[in-house]
Amino acid sequence: MEKEKVIEVKDLVKRFGAFVANDHLTFDVYKGDIFGFLGANGAGKTTAIRILCGLSRPTSGKVTVAGIDAGRPEEIKKRIGYMSQRFSLYEDLTVSENIELYGGIYGMTMKEIRPRREALLERLSFSHYSDMLIRSLPLGLRQKLAFAVAVFHDPEIVFLDEPTSGVDPITRRQFWEMIYETASRGITVFVTTHYMDEAEYCDRITIMNEGRIEALDTPAVLRKKYGTETIEELFVKIARPKTETA
Amino acid sequence: MKRFMAFVKKEFLHIFRDYRTLIILFGIPAAQILIFGYAVRTDLTNAGIAILDNARDEVSAELTHKLEASEFFRIRYNLGSYEEIDPAFKQGKIKAAIIFPANLGASLAREGNASVSIIADGSEPNTANLVTAYTTAIINDYSSQLTRQVSQGMPVIIPEVRMYFNPNLESYFMFVPGVITLILILITALMTSVTIVREKEFGTMEVLLVSPLKPWQIIIGKVAPYFFLSLVNVIVILLMAWFVFGLPVRGSIALLIAGTMLYILLGLSIGIFVSSSVQKMENAIFISFLALMLPSLLLSGFIFPIENMPKIYDYVSMILPPRWFVEIIRSIMIKGAGFTYIWKETLILVVMTIFFMVLSARKFKVRLGEGER
Amino acid sequence: MRKLLFLLKKEFRQIRRNPFMARAIIAVPLLQMLILVPAITFEVKRIDLAVTDYDRSPASRELISKLSGSSFFRISGAPAGQAGADQLLLSGDADIVLIIPDDFSEGLAGIGKPTLQVLADAVNATSAQLGWNYLVSIVRDYNRDVIISSGLAPAAIPGISVSSRYWYNPDLNYKYYMLPGILVILITAIGLLMAGLNLVREKEIGTIEQINVTPVKKWELIASKVIPFFIIGLFDLALGLIVGWIAFDIPFEGSILLFFACAAIFLVAVLGLALFFSTMASTQQQFLFIAFFFVMIFILMSGIFTPSESMPVWAQQFNYVNPVAYLMRINRMVMLKGSGFQDIARDMVALTVLALAFITLAIRAYRKRA
Numbered sequence: 001m002e003k004e005k006v007i008e009v010k011d012l013v014k015r016f017g018a019f020v021a022n023d024h025l026t027f028d029v030y031k032g033d034i035f036g037f038l039g040a041n042g043a044g045k046t047t048a049i050r051i052l053c054g055l056s057r058p059t060s061g062k063v064t065v066a067g068i069d070a071g072r073p074e075e076i077k078k079r080i081g082y083m084s085q086r087f088s089l090y091e092d093l094t095v096s097e098n099i100e101l102y103g104g105i106y107g108m109t110m111k112e113i114r115p116r117r118e119a120l121l122e123r124l125s126f127s128h129y130s131d132m133l134i135r136s137l138p139l140g141l142r143q144k145l146a147f148a149v150a151v152f153h154d155p156e157i158v159f160l161d162e163p164t165s166g167v168d169p170i171t172r173r174q175f176w177e178m179i180y181e182t183a184s185r186g187i188t189v190f191v192t193t194h195y196m197d198e199a200e201y202c203d204r205i206t207i208m209n210e211g212r213i214e215a216l217d218t219p220a221v222l223r224k225k226y227g228t229e230t231i232e233e234l235f236v237k238i239a240r241p242k243t244e245t246a
Numbered sequence: 247m248k249r250f251m252a253f254v255k256k257e258f259l260h261i262f263r264d265y266r267t268l269i270i271l272f273g274i275p276a277a278q279i280l281i282f283g284y285a286v287r288t289d290l291t292n293a294g295i296a297i298l299d300n301a302r303d304e305v306s307a308e309l310t311h312k313l314e315a316s317e318f319f320r321i322r323y324n325l326g327s328y329e330e331i332d333p334a335f336k337q338g339k340i341k342a343a344i345i346f347p348a349n350l351g352a353s354l355a356r357e358g359n360a361s362v363s364i365i366a367d368g369s370e371p372n373t374a375n376l377v378t379a380y381t382t383a384i385i386n387d388y389s390s391q392l393t394r395q396v397s398q399g400m401p402v403i404i405p406e407v408r409m410y411f412n413p414n415l416e417s418y419f420m421f422v423p424g425v426i427t428l429i430l431i432l433i434t435a436l437m438t439s440v441t442i443v444r445e446k447e448f449g450t451m452e453v454l455l456v457s458p459l460k461p462w463q464i465i466i467g468k469v470a471p472y473f474f475l476s477l478v479n480v481i482v483i484l485l486m487a488w489f490v491f492g493l494p495v496r497g498s499i500a501l502l503i504a505g506t507m508l509y510i511l512l513g514l515s516i517g518i519f520v521s522s523s524v525q526k527m528e529n530a531i532f533i534s535f536l537a538l539m540l541p542s543l544l545l546s547g548f549i550f551p552i553e554n555m556p557k558i559y560d561y562v563s564m565i566l567p568p569r570w571f572v573e574i575i576r577s578i579m580i581k582g583a584g585f586t587y588i589w590k591e592t593l594i595l596v597v598m599t600i601f602f603m604v605l606s607a608r609k610f611k612v613r614l615g616e617g618e619r
Numbered sequence: 620m621r622k623l624l625f626l627l628k629k630e631f632r633q634i635r636r637n638p639f640m641a642r643a644i645i646a647v648p649l650l651q652m653l654i655l656v657p658a659i660t661f662e663v664k665r666i667d668l669a670v671t672d673y674d675r676s677p678a679s680r681e682l683i684s685k686l687s688g689s690s691f692f693r694i695s696g697a698p699a700g701q702a703g704a705d706q707l708l709l710s711g712d713a714d715i716v717l718i719i720p721d722d723f724s725e726g727l728a729g730i731g732k733p734t735l736q737v738l739a740d741a742v743n744a745t746s747a748q749l750g751w752n753y754l755v756s757i758v759r760d761y762n763r764d765v766i767i768s769s770g771l772a773p774a775a776i777p778g779i780s781v782s783s784r785y786w787y788n789p790d791l792n793y794k795y796y797m798l799p800g801i802l803v804i805l806i807t808a809i810g811l812l813m814a815g816l817n818l819v820r821e822k823e824i825g826t827i828e829q830i831n832v833t834p835v836k837k838w839e840l841i842a843s844k845v846i847p848f849f850i851i852g853l854f855d856l857a858l859g860l861i862v863g864w865i866a867f868d869i870p871f872e873g874s875i876l877l878f879f880a881c882a883a884i885f886l887v888a889v890l891g892l893a894l895f896f897s898t899m900a901s902t903q904q905q906f907l908f909i910a911f912f913f914v915m916i917f918i919l920m921s922g923i924f925t926p927s928e929s930m931p932v933w934a935q936q937f938n939y940v941n942p943v944a945y946l947m948r949i950n951r952m953v954m955l956k957g958s959g960f961q962d963i964a965r966d967m968v969a970l971t972v973l974a975l976a977f978i979t980l981a982i983r984a985y986r987k988r989a
Binding site for chain 2: 639643654655657658659660661662663664665708709710711726727728729732733734735736737738739740741742743744745746747748749751752754755756758759761762765766778779780781782783784785786787788789790791792793795796816899900903904905907908909911912915916919920924925926928929930931933934937948951952955956957958959962
C-alpha cells in the first residue's frame with residue numbers, strides 16, 4: 001500500500017469515569033477512501049468520531065488527523081467537515097443562508113460563496129428550494145443538504161455520524177451517490193453507520209463492539225476471512241457471543 | 247396502582263437527578279432570607295449628611311453632636327458655603343445637608359425660637375423622608391429639653407408606644423412570607439408548566455398518553471414531586487427564619503401548613519392550566535414570568551404595601567392569589583392569628599383552586615377527545 | 620473578523636424571523652415601564668388610626684380632631700378594652716390604636732401626668748415608625764398649644780423649628796426615583812434572558828455542535844452572541860426612556876450621551892454574565908433558574924429599593940462586583956441630579972473593569988470541546 005495516511009490512530013482510549021467508551025483503538029485511514037465505522041448503538045462510534053473532530057479530548061493515545069496532532073484541535077477543524085448525528089442546520093434559516101453561513105465561517109468571501117452555492121444547488125437540483133426555510137423541507141432533503149454543507153469548503157476529510165438514520169431507502173441510495181462523488185474529488189470520507197448493507201459501499205470498514213475494534217479490512221477480505229455471505233452475518237457473528245456472555 | 251406508583255417514582259427520580267436545579271431551588275429562598283434579613287434594610291443607618299454651620303455656637307455644636315451620635319447619620323462634610331451643597335449631592339455622597347442659621351443660639355436665647363433647615367436629596371424620596379423625619383425628631387428632642395427647663399411643672403404629655411408583633415422593628419418580618427410566596431409560585435406554576443410543555447414540545451407526552459396510565463394519573467404523577475418539593479422548601483424556609491432570625495411561627499403550625507398546601511395546590515393547578523394552554527416552552531416561560539412572577543413580587547404586598555399604590559392595583563391584585571396567601575401566612579406566622587381571622591382569604595383561595603382545576607380538567611378532556619377521533 | 624460578520628448576519632436573520640422576539644422587544648419595555656413604575660412605592664400615604672377615648676373630655680376630643688385634621692391618619696373609633704384593640708391589629712383593620720386613658724384631661728390640668736398609649740402594628744417596620752413619629756409630632760404641637768393657652772408658661776417657649784426642602788425632586792415623586800431603577804432592571808432582564816436563552820437553545824437542539832467543529836474562534840462566537848443583544852438592549856433602553864418621558868414626564872437633568880455610554884458598558888457586563896451562565900446550563904429551564912437566582916441577588920442588593928449605605932459592610936463589598944448596583948446609582952445621579960462625568964468617573968471605571976472581566980470569563984468558560 002503506497003496510499004497516503006490522512007488519519008492515524010494509535011492506542012486511543014477514552015474513559016468517562018469508570019466507563020471505557022474507546023478501548024485502545026488503533027487504525028489508519030487512507031486518503032480518498034470511504035472508511036466505514038460500524039457498530040451497534042453504544043459501541044463507541046460517536047465517541048471516537050467526536051475525538052477525531054476535536055470536539056472531545058482523548059484520555060490517552062496518539063491521534064493525528066490531516067497530519068495534525070489531536071492536541072491542536074483548532075488546526076484540525078480548518079481541514080475537516082462534520083455532519084453530526086443530530087440534525088444541525090439552522091431550521092429558521094433558508095437553504096442558501098445556511099450555505100452562506102458555513103462558507104463564511106470557513107473563511108470564504110461572499111464573492112467566493114455565491115458562484116459555488118449556485119453550482120451546488122444546481123447539481124443537487126435544489127435551486128427552487130434555495131429561499132425556503134430548512135424547517136419546511138422534508139427530512140431526506142435536509143440530510144442531503146447537511147452533507148453538502150459539510151463539504152462545501154472542500155475539506156481534506158469529512159466525518160459523517162450516522163448520516164442516513166431515519167431516511168427512506170431511495171434517499172439513502174442518493175446519499176451514497178453523493179458520498180461516492182465526494183470521494184472521487186479526493187475528499188476522504190469517514191462514515192459511521194449501523195446499517196450493515198451500507199458497509200459494502202465502503203473501501204475499508206471497522207467493526208466496533210463494546211468500545212473495541214473487532215475487525216478491520218476491506219468488506220471482501222472480511223467476508224472471506226469469517227466465511228460469511230454478508231457483512232450483516234459477519235457482524236452478528238462478531239458481536240453476538242460477547243453480548244450473550246455479558 | 248403499582249404501575250402508577252412506578253411512574254410517580256420515575257418522575258421523582260427525574261427531578262432529583264437534576265441537582266443543579268435543586269440547588270438553585272433551595273438556594274433562592276436561602277439567599278433571599280439572608281439578603282432580606284441582613285442586607286436590605288428599609289430603615290436608615292449611616293446615611294451620609296453634610297453640615298453647613300453658619301452659627302458656630304454652642305447650640306449648633308450641641309445639635310451637630312447629637313446628629314453625629316445617632317446611629318442614623320454619618321457626617322461626611324462640614325461645608326463652608328451654600329454653593330458646596332450641590333456638588334456634594336451630585337457625587338452621591340450625602341443624602342441631606344443641614345443648615346444652621348448664623349444667629350442660631352442668639353435668636354433662640356433672645357426670641358425663644360430659631361429655625362434650622364434641611365435640604366434633602368429628593369431623588370431618593372424614601373431616604374429623604376426618613377432623613378427629614380429623624381433629623382426633625384433629634385432637633386425636637388433638643389427643643390423639648392429646653393421646654394422642660396423653662397416649663398418646670400408644666401403638663402407634658404408622655405406618649406408611650408408598644409410596637410405589636412415586631413417590637414424591634416425588624417424589616418425582615420415583612421419579607422419572610424413574601425419569600426415563601428415567591429418560591430412557591432416558582433416551583434409550582436413555573437416549573438410544572440415548563441416541564442409539561444417541554445414534554446409536549448419534544449413529543450414525549452404522546453408516548454405517555456398512549457401508555458396504559460390514565461390521563462389524570464399522568465398529571466398527578468407529574469405534579470406530585472413538585473408538591474413534595476414545595477412543601478419541603480417551605481419547611482426549610484420556616485426553619486431558617488426561626489434559626490437565623492429567631493422568627494418563630496406564632497400561630498398554629500398545622501394551620502400554616504394546611505394553608506400552604508392549599509396554595510401549592512392552587513399553584514399546581516395554575517401550572518397545569520398554563521401548560522394545557524400553550525404549545526411552546528418559551529411561551530410558558532413568558533406567561534409564567536409576566537402573569538405569575540411579577541404579580542407575586544409586586545402585587546402581593548410583600549415588599550410594597552398595596553394600599554400605597556394607585557387604586558387600580560388594589561383592584562387588580564384582588565384576582566391574584568399571592569395577595570391573599572401573603573395575608574394568610576403573615577397573619578398566622580407573625581401575628582399568631584387563628585382561623586377566624588383568615589377564613590375569608592382561605593375561602594377565596596379554595597374557590598380559585600377549584601376554578602383552575604375544573605378549567606384544566608375540561609381543557610385536558612377536550613384534547614383527549616380530539617385524540618380519540 | 621469576516622467570520623464574525625457571517626455569524627452576526629445569521630443571528631440577525633434568526634431574530635428577525637422569530638415573532639416572539641419582536642413582540643418581547645417591544646412589549647417588555649412598555650409593560651415594565653407602565654406597570655412597574657407607578658406600582659413600586661414605599662411612600663406611606665395613609666395610616667388607619669383607631670382611637671379609644673376613655674377620657675371623653677373636651678381635651679381628648681380636641682386632640683382627636685387635631686389628629687383627624689391631618690390627611691395622613693384615617694380615624695375610626697375603637698371598641699373599649701385590650702381585647703378590642705388586639706382584634707383590630709390582628710385583623711389588620713387598624714394600623715395604630717391610640718388609647719386615651721380616663722385621667723388624660725386631669726393630667727393636662729396639672730393633676731398627675733398626662734399619658735397616651737399607642738399600639739402600633741409593626742409587621743411593616745417602616746410605616747409603623749413613620750406613623751408613630753407623625754403621631755408624636757401632632758401630640759407635641761397640641762401639647763404646646765395647651766400649655767400656651769392655659770397661660771401657665773411664658774408667652775414664648777424656646778423651640779427650634781425645622782423647615783425642610785427637597786432638591787432634584789421637590790414633591791418627592793416616587794416615580795422619578797423608580798424609573799431610572801426600572802430602566803436598569805429592564806435592560807438586565809432583556810439582555811440576560813435573551814442572550815443566555817439563545818445560546819442554551821443552540822446547545823439544547825444541537826446546532827452549536829456544528830459550529831464547534833468549525834475553526835471559528837471562541838471570541839468570535841461570543842461576540843456574535845453579544846452584539847445583537849447589545850443593540851437590542853440599547854434600543855429597549857431608549858424605548859423605555861421615551862415611554863417614561865411621555866407617560867410620567869420624568870425629568871432628565873444630565874447628559875443623555877453619558878447615560879447611554881454607561882448603559883453600554885453595563886450591557887457588555889450583563890451579556891458576558893449571561894453567556895457565562897449559559898455555559899453552566901444544558902437546558903433552557905436550568906438557565907432560567909440560574910439566571911433568576913443571580914439577577915434576583917444583583918437587583919435586591921443593588922439598592923434599588925433601599926439606600927445601599929444602610930447595608931452592612933459585607934453587602935457593600937459585594938456591590939463592588941455587582942454591575943446592577945453601579946448602573947442603579949449612575950442612572951439616578953445622571954437623570955435626576957445631572958451629575959457629570961467627573962462625579963461618576965470612579966463608578967464608570969469600575970463598571971468597565973467588570974465588563975471586561977465578565978466577557979473574558981464567558982470566552983474562557985466557553986468550551987468548544989467537551
